[in-house]
Amino acid sequence: MSTSSSSSSNQGGDAPSSSRSRMRSSNGVWPEPFLEALALHVAVDASRTIGRLAAAQALFNIFQVCSTWRAISRSDLLWQNLARSIWNVRDLLLLRESWREEYVYRHRTAAAFRSRRYEHAALHFDPTDNNNDDDDGLSCRRLALSNHHLAAGFSDGAVHLFHIPTLLHLFTFYPQHRDRLGRFSSPVSGIILSDARLVFATLDGDIHMAAVNGPSPLRRAHLGDVVTDGALVDFAGCDRWWVGLYAGSTKGVPGRAFHIWNGETEELVSVGGSLTDPEAVMGWHMLTELTGIIGRIRVVSGDMAVACTRDRVVVLPLISQGVLEEREEEFPREIVVGAFDAYNDLAMVPDAQGEATVRRVQGGMEEVCRFTMREGVSFGCMNGGYGVTWGGGVIRVWDIEHGQYLYSFRERIGECNALIADERFVAACCDDAIIHLWDFGAQ
Template sequence: MSTSSSSSSSEGGSASSFQRRTRSRKGVWPEPFVEALAVEVASDANLNAGRLAAAQALVNIFQVCPRWRAISRSELLWQKLTRRIWNADNLRHNTWREEYIYQHRTAANFRQRRYEHTTLPFIPAYNLNGLLCQRLALSNEYLAAGFSDGGVYLFHLPSRVHLSTFYPLERHRLGRFSRSISGIILSDVRVVFATLDGDIHTTTINDGIPLRRAHVGDVVGDGALIDFTGSNRWWVGLYAGAPERAIQIWNGETEELVFVGGTLTDPEAVMGWHSLSDMTDLLGRVRMTGNEKAVACTSSRMILFDLQNEGVILVELVLARGIMLGCFDANYYAALIADQRGIASLRWLMDANEICRFRVRGPALGCINAGYAVIINSGVIRVWEIERGQYLYTFRERIGGDCSAIIADERRVAAAAQGGIIHLWDFGAQ
């Protein structure tokens, strides 16, 4: 398999020593033991030198003897390795070994600035001048862009074709921007999106079923729905405007509201009401993480809460220098937090302890995937490796005008510029 060149010489020496120690016992170690050892060695390499180093560690293990090389063809082993190193549960290639290689090569492309850049065309040509792209969402096959007039535009990524446009169903609304998109949940089969007034709409892709309203917002009772995120299992809304109603959680499968509460945004209540009629700065962010949890923040405070246990707060962090909300994001194990002075840090979600830090030029927008942070300021996009906080490179392309939204997954980065232009960078393994 393809391996990373980033493994250190000391790791190679350690592997050679390991081979000498085990060669005399190579014929007696059972297959489950060797598989467990391979997972442990790859995990150690991941923790000590980064995800790309795991591949070289595995090569060293499988060179011990022919029997161990034969064990390297185990599908169960590659499934475990893919989940442990890349946090990938879905098989999109023929085998789990191919899936691991794909994830490795794509991450290597991300590190080495190998990508294809394009812009996504709106067909037919919509007049988006004066409209602001508020949210972007990515799945394996699609990208969705949500605008300040309530429009959600869906693109098919392999063909770069604009497939369809969705608008919230009409009803009496309070405020000029009450239809503005506050969040999108996107998979390869379904689109769910929310508007500032609290309405949630959903539809499936490519089956002809019309858009329907899954939840009718109560803007008077709840305030403005300032951010919205989720998965197939959960929907999570962050509100500002009413006391002790900051967080709402739905069962994404049954669409049942299961929790309302929290005081996170109580200090932002007045600005929450203003957002319905004026374009205001970001008031808060909410992001899904792994293990049935979500993380939310305002300009001064961050909380990690349990989605299964009535929104119980697990971790709380208050930053004296404030939080630059445009740069707040989270993956399955950590959160990216930048303070108002431009010091960005990656923090473990389990305890808010710092993993690394680096400086960004603010004001900025930013996002992360499992291994990299992508920050845009004044049209320039810079990339950091978040395992070490190492600056890597700048994108070759600049974004004209202000960027209003940016998102990254393990393969792609998308950013919205003035005039409704959606830029897309694809790091997919070739």
């Protein structure tokens, strides 16, 4: 009778006590590398299917299984792999003692970005201290961020460097003078910035570089050739690669839209591409008159670059044998080039009808999500989880994992002419040459 009763009580699916004991004891013999790999897989899957912030809850659930599983939370290798896979962090910052601390910081900063918790500051410098001889006023053309510095490139070719923790203006770098081919041949067309090195290019094709940590002399790393290559309309890169987007060769030589340099040796390794061939005339006019933005180029993960004009987006590998292979995507609506941006493996492509799509660069430009903006957006940028747009004097933030509008900044800055974001900061510059900085990581 008792045996029958015991048997019937287990028909609901509960394992006998001996089975449960074996299951619990089996956890203790699972190898730690296996558990770490499982935790990494679960967290990364949650970040890709739900969002990066969801990875923390997935990890919490893993650590609650038992004491053995919870013990892997003390593995710094696990947190290093998590930080690299989810937050794309390559190096541990000196101010953090462990990869777990780095991961927690990144999660909190992204959560602050989502809920509009930031500190706002304004960075000032003397706008009369410049080389601008034109009557069109001084305007910011490019912004760049690193962990501790911000660089702003202006229409006179000067780059102003600021120290973010103190908000102090450190140095002003002026490019080497030479005969100008047009009154607008010297504006900064792109900046690559780290906490060790500043590299910037001007519209005439010159590329300069300097050390960040001291007033070392600025040197010219590359002498531009506008006649052969056209105007250098955009310039971007990282420690490994520099990429320039050109338009307007006066010799009419097609297929020279992209120039790729080895960022370590400064050697030009590839020239090719036809993205801006239809904009050749407009590119030349940029040297002599104020025109709209012709194209944008960004370096993304996986040694890839993505670039756009008003009607096309091109993806190209940076590792090649001297021949560039463009993968082209045409868009039915005109692209707002100034609001185009790419970060990690995602690209944000806004159009003139007020709709933006987010696409995965290495996934054949497959669509991740889309969202509807107000018309009139002229500038945009993004980080790994959020898109930032400016239009009508208002800066708005979007969740680019799900295509959701989140909020607008409390501050109004007037007419914006440059906008940038990374995982912690958003920076913008307006016509009064004041640089606004929003800090989501001041915790």
